[in-house]
Amino acid sequence: MTDAHAISAAVANLYNTYPFPPEPLLDEPPPGYNWRWNWVAAYNFCTGQKPANQAIRILDAGCGTGVGTEYLVHLNPHAQVVGLDLSANALGVAQERCRRSRADRVQFHHLSLYDVDQVPGEFDLINCVGVLHHLPDPIRGIQALAKKLAPGGLMHIFVYGELGRWEIRLMQQAIALLQGDQRDYPDGVRVGRELFATLPAQNRLVQRERDRWSMENQRDECFADMYVHPQEIDYTIETLFELIDASGLDFLGFSNPRVWELGRLIGKSASLVERATDLSDRQRYRLIELLDPDASTHYEFFLGRAPLPQTDWTDDGALMRAIPDRSPCIDGWDSHCLFNFDYQIVNLSNDEWMFLKMCDGNQERTVEQILVEVPLKLDQVRSLLEQQVILLTPNSTNPH
Ligand SMILES: C[S@@+](CC[C@H](N)C(=O)[O-])C[C@H]1O[C@@H](n2cnc3c(N)ncnc32)[C@H](O)[C@@H]1O
Structure with missing residues (x-):
């Protein structure tokens, strides 16, 4: 047996002994949401707009006992989901978990990530959480996954920080x-x-x-x-971007963006902020992890394969013509006080509430048409967008 095979066998044995994660099995869909597993919310986070297609294929690579897989099925009602894992016992729990909560648009494969090419077709969303750092060769792993990512697709990764x-x-x-x-x-x-x-x-x-x-x-x-893990590779920002660059995909941003705001660490000092202005993104991330090592337990981020749009809605005309919808990741609607996609509290004014009410399930009316009935300013619409309470579909065909 080669070293790499011996490591994989030891990893499979660990998770056969201790299938992970050990969350209880429920007879109903899991509570709440994690927006990173919701295609509409994740796509909006990465591109600034709603995806055109929701009948997508999703891969949960290294799905373990299927906690994320089950959410992926329930949060994406038009998607087909595939889970794969090296551990037969973890897969057994994943299957039973999904059967109990009637997450039935899912198939499981007992396969190594390295052999993902044995699964037919490409995927629009690949989720790989807590897995690559347990591979003998994470670069080979991420490259195997990248080959299965469809054009316009997203990959969500979580790896450990040193x-x-x-x-x-x-x-x-x-x-x-x-x-x-x-x-x-x-x-x-x-x-x-x-x-x-x-x-x-x-x-x-x-x-x-x-x-x-x-x-x-x-x-x-x-x-x-x-x-007591037999295999763990921890990253720093520098080695993380070596892994990302080797994937050949585009880095679209961290999925815990508040950790990566330098202002929370040095914002009180104008002179330090000034010194940091010319740092590249990667240098800024490195500075943040050096100054706040306790927060650098892991990295979670999105990668993407072109073509992916990038819309910032600074253009008033484009914003007026866009078709708004309510985010699928909101807790507490239709109260005036709710949680947004990231479980941050949002307090809506009456006018904002009315605007959101008219966005709910909307597929036709433009921002401009709704603003005829609701006295909201464009900046207030942008603020709802920034809080990701509404999502927009661009509309180049309807100038009025
Ligand atoms: C820490 S668990 C994460 C499970 C799940 N992704 C989650 O976040 O809840 C790591 C999982 O990766 C699987 N794994 C490790 N190496 C793998 C490989 N080469 N191919 C497929 N799965 C692998 C393990 O069997 C284990 O179930």
Whole structure:
């Protein structure tokens, strides 16, 4: 067996022992939404407009026990979904999860990401969360996925960050040193839990576990995934963009954009802001992770394959002609106080509320036509757009 095969076998064995994530199975669709798994919201985030087509194909690459897959099916009612994974036991749970909640537009394949070319056709949305960093060769993995991305398609990726996982890496190595057989995952969990129970309370590894991770690590599946993993590659901004560049796809932005605002760190100092103005995007991201390593536990982002539009709606005429719709990712509608796609609170004025009401399910009326009945200014429409409460379809054929 080659090293790469041995690593893949060890990874499959970990997830056969501890299928991940260990979320309970429900007899109904999962609660709420994650906008990154909603094609309409994700496409709007990446391009500034609603997608023309919702009858799409979605791939959940390394789907594990199918928590994301199940959302992908329920949040995209016109899509066909494919899940694939290396672990037969994780796939068994994914299948049962989807059967119970009647997520029936889904097929599963027991396959390595490297062999994704065995699945016929291309995909409009590829979701690959928490997987590439467990591959012996993540570049080969991302390139295999990129080949399956349709023109105009989006890929959502999540990989680990080195700076925010420093204590985890130390604990992983400490557990490995104390273990006779590093492939005995339940034994690794026992050693790790005993270490945390034994080390002094003010120990740095203990503090980080207590403050940041212990809630999710109550389940052994999560503890094992974090501390007794046979294969993990962590990224910095520099190595992350080597991976992205190797994919041959376009970087469209982080899907947790508030982390990547430099202003939250140095905004109080005009002189520091001034010094940072000429940094390239990548240099700015690097500065942010250097200044806030605790937040750099992972990177989550969208890549895309051309042709993808890029609309910013600064042109008044284009905005007036566009056809607005209500975002599918809103919690609390039709109250005046609701949560937007990112679960941020939005308080609507009466006029904004009326505008949103008229957008709801709208497929014909333009912004201009709605504004005849609702006394809203264009800037207020833009503010609804920025909060992603409404989405727009451009309309070049109807100038009035
Ligand atoms: C941390 S879990 C993530 C599961 C799921 N994506 C999620 O976020 O809930 C990683 C999953 O990737 C799978 N995996 C690891 N290497 C793989 C490979 N080469 N091909 C396919 N799946 C793989 C594992 O079996 C495991 O189920």
